[in-house]
Amino acid sequence: MKRIARKEVVYLAGDRADTLYRLESGLVRIVELLPDGRTLTLRHVLPGDFFGEEALEGKRYRYAAEAMTEAVVRGYDPRGMGHEELQQVARNLARQMRRMQAYEAHLQSGELRARIARYLLFLADTPASYRDERGLYVTASHEEIADATASTRESVSKILSDLRYEGLIVTAYRKVYLLNVKALEQEAQGVLEAA
The missing domain is CATH 2.60.120.10 (Jelly Rolls)
Structure with a gap:
């Protein structure tokens, strides 16, 4: 090991x-x-x-x-x-x-915003998810999210900023808190299964 x-x-x-x-x-x-x-x-x-x-x-x-x-x-x-x-x-x-x-x-399906929402929800069902006093969060950098959604770091940063402004997420260093999972699921238009 x-x-x-x-x-x-x-x-x-x-x-x-x-x-x-x-x-x-x-x-x-x-x-x-x-x-x-x-x-x-x-x-x-x-x-x-x-x-x-x-x-x-x-x-x-x-x-x-x-x-x-x-x-x-x-x-x-x-x-x-x-x-x-x-x-x-x-x-x-x-x-x-x-x-x-x-x-x-x-x-290959949906706009980048939907792909990012799907990916965040996917990570929430993996060992990259945690809970603390602020709630459920996933650990992923903007670059890792870009790599996983066939995008660029700049585009991901813009969309995460929009989602943060709308109250769906809060970001911290390599952490994305999922404040409104239901709204993210609507954005995702179907959740990417982890298993």
Whole structure:
């Protein structure tokens, strides 16, 4: 088991893929660095999920894996895994594929405002959500929200400012408090499922 700090990279694109990982706790995202320098979030890895599946083929990792929260990962040598364990990995990857398809629909449908609302609601059902005396909040920077909604940091900042002005959210350093979940759900026009 290995503890990973927020923003720490588990592996980079191009690294030799000799380890299959399972997320024990926290939230990890799989990202691609685009030629123009932007980062695109391809999928989110939830506790219990396997990632680094390129290790099953003995190839190099195609994308990078980065912790969005403090996380704990367990590494496996796929060559030492039995039939039962590999079936568990296949079932888990199939569930992740369904989530990825929903996520792809999220990126391709609706205005940016709806996509941001959907993403905030998605994060509220993951280990990136917390509660304190002010209420429910998610931990995500403007840049991470932009990466996850195929947008720019500036556009995200503008929309978060609008949502804040309308009383739907309050922002703090890497925190977005969800003050009016019902209104955000209306903005989202359907919630992106976490499971």
